[in-house]
Amino acid sequence: MTGVVLYGINNIFSVRAEGRIFECRIKGKKLRDRDDYNVITAGDHVEIQADMNDPRKASILAVSARQNxxxxxxxxxxxxxxxxxxxxxxxxxxxxxxxxxxxxxxxxxxxxxxxxxxxxxxxxxxxxxxxxxxxxxxxxxxxxxxxxxxxxxxxxxxxxxxxxxxxxxxxxxxxxxxxxxxxxxxxxxxxxxxxxxxxxxxxxxxxxxxxxxxxxxxxxxxxxxxxTPGVRELDISHLEPSVVGAAFREFLAPATRCEFSPCTHRHEPECGVRDAVARGEIHPDRYESYLRILVEREESQGLSRRTQWTPTR
The missing domain is CATH 3.40.50.300 (P-loop containing nucleotide triphosphate hydrolases)
Known part of the structure; x- marks a missing residue:
């Protein structure tokens, strides 16, 4: 049966399925072997199998493809x-x-x-x-x-x-x-x-x-x-610079005027985004915020050589 994950602690998950709440554990190594820090989180849709000996418990067999x-x-x-x-x-x-x-x-x-x-x-x-x-x-x-x-x-x-x-x-x-x-x-x-x-x-x-x-x-x-857990800082170093830039919506129109593509909007000549900052069309602190994200990503790259991930839509 299919359920939704409400929360998980120490690899024990609370899952709502068919109007009931099950205490679930992951079955098998396939899910555990993923590279992410956690393979299941709140909001995930999962396939579970009820425990024949305890109606309150079940095993998680698979995680459905995420919408986001x-x-x-x-x-x-x-x-x-x-x-x-x-x-x-x-x-x-x-x-x-x-x-x-x-x-x-x-x-x-x-x-x-x-x-x-x-x-x-x-x-x-x-x-x-x-x-x-x-x-x-x-x-x-x-x-x-x-x-x-x-x-x-x-x-x-x-x-x-x-x-x-x-x-x-x-x-x-x-x-x-x-x-x-x-x-x-x-x-x-x-x-x-x-x-x-x-x-x-x-x-x-x-x-x-x-x-x-x-x-x-x-x-x-x-x-x-x-x-979600409260945090003091948010590191998004897993995102490619092009993805970060696209998420600053005021960059999108000026970026079409950049001479180079892709453009990081940092040092390239004839950069439409930097020109927009100079004209006051983009708030300077928003641009500085973008630059700091890129610097943090570069510092993170020095610690990890994992392949960076670009989201698919």
């Missing part, structure tokens, strides 16, 4: 880590105050989503905290680029209904920095959900990791929300 997957590069294991699969949208959860709004983190989430053709929106949480004009200006840039931006407060309830409406169908992955309020948002969006709530380290203005695994929460209307 939200992924990151695992520096320790030098491999792709699949965060969530088969998504209809990604919500990048950022915050004002502590931790502070970090546009370059948001940029990386957008690239990770758009590289898999997953629509991405931005949730700016803790709007009850005062913020500066520079942050407001960056939020305005995202809106001008066509990204939906939801401004929310878990304390006052501001904006929660808009997020609830935007996630009323399909499967949504919530991805964000530790301490940004992602799990608190899920508690407001999903009745009965009890993700772990974390504190924020005031010394470093960073959140502490409290959600350790991706977990799918089902709502009464049939939609699902996946709570």
């Amino acid at each position: 997957a939200l992924m990151r590069w695992n520096k320790k294991r030098l491999s792709r880590q699949i965060v969530a699969a088969n998504l209809d949208r990604v919500l990048c959860v950022a915050s004002l105050g502590v931790p502070p709004f970090r546009p370059r983190f948001v940029d990386r989430v957008i690239v990770a989503a758009e590289s898999e053709a997953i629509p991405c929106s931005i949730v700016v949480n803790k709007v009850d905290v005062a913020t500066g004009d520079d942050v407001k200006q960056r939020i305005r840039v995202y809106r001008e680029l066509g990204y939906a931006v939801f401004e929310t407060s878990c304390l006052t309830g501001e904006g929660i209904d808009h997020v609830r409406d935007s996630t009323a169908t399909g499967v949504t992955a919530m991805f964000g920095q530790s301490g940004a309020g992602k799990s608190s948002l899920i508690r407001l969006l999903v009745a009965g959900a009890e993700p772990r709530i974390g504190e924020v380290s005031e010394k470093y203005e960073r959140g502490r990791h409290t959600t350790n695994v991706s977990a799918m929460w089902e709502r009464d209307d049939g939609s699902c929300v996946i709570d």
Whole structure:
């Protein structure tokens, strides 16, 4: 029978199939021998075989082909880590105050989503905290680029209904920095959900990791929300430069004027993207964000000579 993975811990997975929840383990070596850090994640569709001796348990025989997957590069294991699969949208959860709004983190989430053709929106949480004009200006840039931006407060309830409406169908992955309020948002969006709530380290203005695994929460209307582990940084070194550039949507039109193809938009002469930056048509910090992603990828290449992966659509 076919089921959907709700979460997995230590290679034991909770799978919903035919209206029941099964405790599942992987059967055989075929799945375990894959190169990815994890072979199964929340949102995966799997084939399972019920245990004849225990109706609560089953074995996972196969993972169905994914529609898409939200992924990151695992520096320790030098491999792709699949965060969530088969998504209809990604919500990048950022915050004002502590931790502070970090546009370059948001940029990386957008690239990770758009590289898999997953629509991405931005949730700016803790709007009850005062913020500066520079942050407001960056939020305005995202809106001008066509990204939906939801401004929310878990304390006052501001904006929660808009997020609830935007996630009323399909499967949504919530991805964000530790301490940004992602799990608190899920508690407001999903009745009965009890993700772990974390504190924020005031010394470093960073959140502490409290959600350790991706977990799918089902709502009464049939939609699902996946709570993903909070992170301090997002490494997307598994993506080719051409894929990264294509995910900066304001680069697409200027890139058609580049003399060279492919063009990394770094040092090549007659580069349409660099010309657009010089004319003020592309925000300079967005361009700097793109460059930093490429530099990090090059540094990662020095640690691993694995073949880099280009997504297929």
